[in-house]
Amino acid sequence: MTDAACLVFMGTTVISGSALAVVIATGRSALFGGLSRAFQWQRPRTRFERGMNSTSWMLMAFTAVTVPVSMLVTGIAGGDWLQALLFGVSVAVGLTPEMLPLIVTVCLSRGARTMASGKAIVRRLDAIETLGGMDVLCVDKTGTLTSGVIKLDRAQSMSGLNSSYVLHAAWLTTLIPHTTSNPWDDAIVAAEGDSANDTGDVQVEGGTPFDPIRRRATVIVAKSHHRADREHTGGSDISETSGAGAGTSGNVSRIMVVKGAVSEMLPRCDTVMRNGTAEPLTDRLRGTYERLMADKATHGYRVLLVAQRSVTDQTTVQDDRALTLLGYLTFLDLPKPDAADTIAHMHNAGITVTMLTGDEPQVARTVARKVGINARRVVTGRTLDDMTDTALGTELRRVNVFAKLTPEHKARIVSLLRREGHCVGYMGDGVNDLPAMHASEIAISASTGSEAVRQSADVMLTHKNLDVLLRGITQSRRTCVNMMKYIKLALSSNFGNIISVMIAGAFLPFVPMAPVQMVLLNLIYDLACLAIPWDRVDGDVLRSPARWDTASIARFMSRFGPVSSLFDMVTFTVLLTLLCPAVAGGRFPELHGDGSRLLFVAAFQTGWFVVSMWTQITALHMLRTERVPFIGSRASVPLVCTSLAALTIATALPFTPVGAWMGFHVPPVSLFALLAIVIAGYAVTVLAVRTLYLHRQQPLL
Incomplete structure (x- = not known):
């Protein structure tokens, strides 16, 4: 339709001359006005929103199973159902990463600030995760790949x-x-x-x-x-x-x-x-x-x-x-000097660049070849009109240059790419780009674009340059990886603790950790994790799109959570048979006075509290990288400082009046010998499990 020489389109600027025209369509019935329907579409939920929802449902499912089971086990074993109820509540709290909203927000906010300093302004925080997961970028030719100056x-x-x-x-x-x-x-x-x-x-x-x-x-x-x-x-x-x-x-x-x-x-x-x-x-x-x-x-x-x-x-x-x-x-209209290098870097980063242009096929093919886009086959808008969605979906797997397109053609291509499972970004600056931007998962514009486009964009570039966008993508991936560090590590750690609690509840006549102590343990660990947004990220992790994958989170929890529980069982055994009897004067069944039994329980809970904090911090530094910890990849200074602070607080707390008020007892020196053995064995085991995990082509983060 746009090729029809007999039609004058609404929104056209008349440069010179005169003409007599008959109005055949107005408002939204006109081609230009029809673009406003894009604002009426309900924009599909982003991958970040879907990931958050699925992870929340997963946590709810775990909670729905573990809380009743832990209450029953504790109530039957101890006979105190009120204590069992309180313990069930603490299990629910312990399974939930309380600092998740805060740390996710801090990660995204810091990422947005860093991207803004790199000339990429994020208009929606959750767009950072989507940008980091983008694997297909659709761009126009003029002004994006080329200088835009004839x-x-x-x-x-x-x-x-x-x-x-x-x-x-x-x-x-x-x-x-x-x-x-x-x-x-x-x-x-x-x-x-x-x-x-x-x-x-x-x-x-x-x-x-x-x-x-x-x-x-x-x-x-x-x-x-x-x-x-x-x-x-x-x-x-x-x-x-x-x-x-x-x-x-x-x-x-x-x-x-x-x-x-x-x-x-x-x-x-x-x-x-x-x-x-x-x-x-x-x-x-x-x-x-x-x-x-x-x-x-x-x-x-x-x-x-x-x-x-x-x-x-x-x-x-x-x-x-x-x-x-x-x-x-x-x-x-010459290609930008750095366009070819930037597109090559995008390909190396797992991003396919697809050209969607209204220009002639010959011109599109030439520019595509000069900047390194696959141009062996160019499909025009007229060809698209004769293709079904199934046929076009097949073409999208091998064609990266589309020419002579209308706004509707662009939106259709973007929608089908998303249907094929891709995270699609669209970069545009004109009103005719609105449908495609709205259909995309991440809409990108330059500050020189039209007002309507700037209002619809998720990310706005102060300089219309692909290199600026590439730097923004790299930073967004860094943000996503750090965000996923906390989510996976916190959930697997909490999951391991809950398994340990449920197992212990079936055999111990007392709760292995008081509810207030479990909440405190999570709080101290989460405070240590507040520095994760400032942590370093390995360069090889940034070479592929970063996505929120709930299935990957569940796999991580199911592999590394039980490892923590295994060493908790070792800790329980040593505490029950050696350390706590030395403090209380005998094994728990042999103790008859309430005072001695309370002392036994306090010593047990203190020992597990300290060991749990050390194992969680150890896991944080063992699993934050796929390289050799502390040698191939070092944590950032802020994360090291908060980790040391968490270990210091957890270890020193039983020696303070606050620790006594919370039910802790001053631990014997032998506890630290146990601590050294458990941490050494735990670190070696985690590295071994991590090697098997990576060998099965499972990304760690």
Whole structure:
């Protein structure tokens, strides 16, 4: 529809000329107005939202099972159902990572601040996770992959030689009065240089600017003198006096100059200037020139032909026929210097770049090849109209360049990419990009985009450059990895503690840890994790999209949680048989006084509290990286400091009055020998399980 030359679309800017039109559609019934329907669509939930919801349901399911079981086991074993109820509540609290909302928010906020310093502004915090998980980026060509500035490549005669006169003749068409500036004329004026400001010898007598219907610009000028141009081979002059036929009156030359599209210009030319003389433009020459210009278009050039003829006082701009073909202009919208390198880095980072453009297929293919996008096959909008969603979904797996697209085509492609399981980002800056941006999972725009686009964007770039976006993606991935560190480590640690509590509850006549002590244990550990947003992230982890994967969280919990429980059982055994009897004066069943039994319980709970904190901090540093801990990858200084602070608080607390108030007892020196053995064995076991976990191609974070 957008190719229909008989239609005027709402939102079109009229540069010049006049027309009589019949209104056939208004408001949202018009093509431009129909784009506003994008704002009425319910935007699909992002991967971050889906991940948070699924993780919440998983925690609720675990809680629904473990809390009743722990209450029953504790109540039956101890006979105190009120204590069992309180313990069940503490189990529910212990299984829940209380600091999850805070640490996730801190991670996202810090990521947003860092990205803003890198010229990428995040308008929604949860967009950071989505940006980090993006694996397909859809972009337009103009202004994103290219500079967006049309430049004149060459002005040549039909003999293929550079010609300043062809450029000068084309420059004359830019002098038409009441003509709004356009990229092609701007490029011609820039190439003409300083002489473009010297119009004293030129008087414009009439002209018609370029328009999409005529596809040519015509001007009639009177010149008091002329400039000549010799071909670089030393041939004859190409000028209005060398066979092009100029009407002259004394020192004044009157000529008509026309520049325009190849298909419009060739039928209007009767002769061609070759080697300084005008020759008949035969059918053979027309065919040769058509193939030449088609080859230029194939290589990404935009081509305009330039012709002229002599005129009299009675000649009008409508008489632009019987012209002499002088030469042609080739224009380029050059790729940005760093576009190819940036796209190569994106490919290495697991991001496929797909070009969606309304431009011609030949131009799109040329630019795609120059910047490193797969352009073996280019699909046009008309081809899309004849394809089913199933067929198009198959094409999307092997095609990365789409040309001559409407806004609806772009939105359809983005939607199908998402249906194929990709996390799709779309980068646009015009109103016609709104449907595709709305259909994408992460909408990206530049600060130079239209107001409606900026309001719809999730991420806004202060500089429209893919390199800025790549840096933002890297930072967002770093943020996601750190966020996932806390989620996986906290949940697996809590899960291990709950398993230990439930097992202990079946065999112990007392609760292994008081509810207030369990809450305190989680609180101290979570405070240590507050520094995770500032932790270092290994470079190899950033080479692939970071996604919130609930199944991966469940696998992590099920592998590493039981490892913690295994060493809890070792700790329980040593506490029950050696350390606590030494403190209380005998094994628990042998004790008869309430005081001695309370002392036994306090010593047991103190020992497990201290060991639990050390094992959790050890797991944090063993599992924060896939490399060798402390050697191949070191934690950040803030995380090291908070970890040491947590260990110090947990270890020193039983020696303080606050510890006594919370039911702790001063531990014997032998506890620290047990602690050293358990931590050493635990670290070795975690590394072994981590190796098996990675060997099965399971990403750690």
